[in-house]
Amino acid sequence: MRSGMAQAALLAYRLAGICAYPLAVPYLSYRAFKGKEDRARRLERFGHPSQPRPRGPLVWVHAASVGETNAVIPLIKELMRREIHVLLTTGTVTSASLVETRLAGEVIHQYVPLDLKFSVKRFIAYWHPDAAITAESEIWPTTVAELARRNIPQIRVNARISDRSFDRWKNHLSISELLFGKLALVVARSDVDAERFKDLGAWPVVISGNLKGDSDPPPCDEAVVARYRAQIGDRQTWAAICTFAGEEEGAAFVHRALKPRNQQLTIIVPRHPERGDEVEAMLVEKGLVVARRSRGDEITLETDIFLGDTIGEMGLYLRLTEISFVGRSLTAEGGQNPMESAMLGCAVLSGPNVQNFRETYQHIVKRGGARMVRDIEMLAKAVHYLMTNEQARYKMIDSGHEAIQDMRGALSTTIKALEPYINPLTVTARLRPAGAGG
Structure with missing residues (x-):
C-alpha cells in the first residue's frame, strides 16, 4: 500500500x-x-x-x-x-x-x-x-x-x-x-x-x-595578491567571508568597534557577489569608505572595507588576512565550509549555526584551529584578541593546518x-x- x-x-x-x-x-x-x-x-x-x-x-x-x-x-x-x-x-x-x-x-x-x-x-x-x-x-x-x-x-x-x-x-x-x-x-x-x-x-x-580535504587551496593571481598587499602595507586585516544578509552589518559593527584601537582593514566577501551594490550602500550609509574589487578600486589608508564582490577569487581574499570569519552561521543557518580558510593559513571564527558542516567544524575546533562565537559582540572580541595576540593567532593557524592534514x-x-x-x-x-x- x-x-x-x-x-x-x-x-x-x-x-x-x-x-x-x-x-x-x-x-x-x-x-x-x-x-x-x-x-x-x-x-x-x-x-x-x-x-x-x-x-x-x-x-x-x-x-x-x-x-x-x-x-x-x-x-x-x-x-x-x-x-x-x-x-x-x-x-x-x-x-x-x-x-x-x-x-x-x-x-x-x-x-x-x-x-x-x-x-x-x-x-x-x-x-x-x-x-x-x-x-x-x-x-x-x-x-x-x-x-x-x-x-x-x-x-x-x-x-x-x-x-x-x-x-x-x-x-x-x-x-x-x-x-x-x-x-x-x-x-x-x-x-x-x-x-x-x-x-x-x-x-x-x-x-x-570530506573530499574538500583533498582539494588544492583556491588559486589566485600572485601579482594581484602582491599588489593588494603593497596597498594594505602594515595594516592589520580580518575577513568576513561567505556572508549572508545581516552578517555584513555585523562585520561593519566589528570594524567600527575596533578601528579606534587597531586601524584595521576589513575584508567582506558576500556569498552572493550580485549583492555587492546592496552591501556597499549599507556600508556607505554607516559612514565607511569602501573599495570594491569588481571596480578595481585601490585600497588606501582611508579605506575601511575591501568588498570582495567577484566570483572565484576566494584565494585572493584569504591570502590577504590571517583571521577569517566564515558566514551563514550567525544571522543565517547551515554554515559554510571552513576548510579553505584553514588551508590558506587563517585562524577560523564562526557563528554557532553550522549544521551543514557540523563534523568538519567539530574536528577543526577540537584541534584548536577554529572558535565559535555566540553573537556579533563576541565576534568583535575574538577578532581583537587574535589581532593583538600573535602567539594565539599563529597557534590557531598551525592547528588548522594540522586538522586539514588529518582530514585528507x-x-x-x-x-x-x-x-x-x-x-x-x-x-x-x-x-x-x-x-x-x-
Missing part, C-alpha cells in the same frame, strides 16, 4: 512538472534578469546541448554550486587521468564561472537541466552518460527516475544530508525509500550522513570523509568505492580510442 502511494505521489510530481513546463521560460527569464541565470545559455536548462558529445565513455558529474564544484575537482581530474570524458553540470552562474577558471578546456560544462520530464529526457538521450555522479544534497525525482529507467548507475559522492532535509524525508519514508533505493552507491561524508542515507533506503553506503584521504576512499563503475570505462576507452567510430 505504502509503495503504491509513493508511486502515485511521484507520478503526480512528474505530471505537475509537465503542466509547469510552459512556465519555465518566464521563470528562467526572471532569474536571468536577477543575474541568477546565464541568459545566453538558458536552453541548456531545458536539456538542449551546446557542445558535441565526444565518442567513448562519458561520466556525468553534477555539482550544484561553488562548494560542491570545488570538492569534486580532484575526483574529476582522476576520472580524466583514467581516460574518461567528464560532463560537468552546475546549477549556478558562480559555479559555472569557477569551472571556466579552473577546468577550462578539460571538461564539458553544461547547466543542469530542470527536473522536468522533457528537459531531463532530452539531456540524457543526447549525452547518454555511462554513469551519473552527484555531489549535491538534493534528490531530484524526475532525474532519478529517468536515469534508473535507462539503467545508468547513480552514485552520490561527498554525500551529506542536513537535519532539515533528513526530517522532511523521514516524514515521507515510502517516497524516500523508493528514490534513495535507486542509487547504486552512496559515498557519505560522515558516520552521521551514512546512517541517515541508510535510514532513507540507500544501499550500499560507504564513508569517505577521502579521495582515495571514494575512488576505491567507484572502481567497479569506472574501471570498465577505462578499459573501454583504451580498447576504443576517442577518435574511433561507434
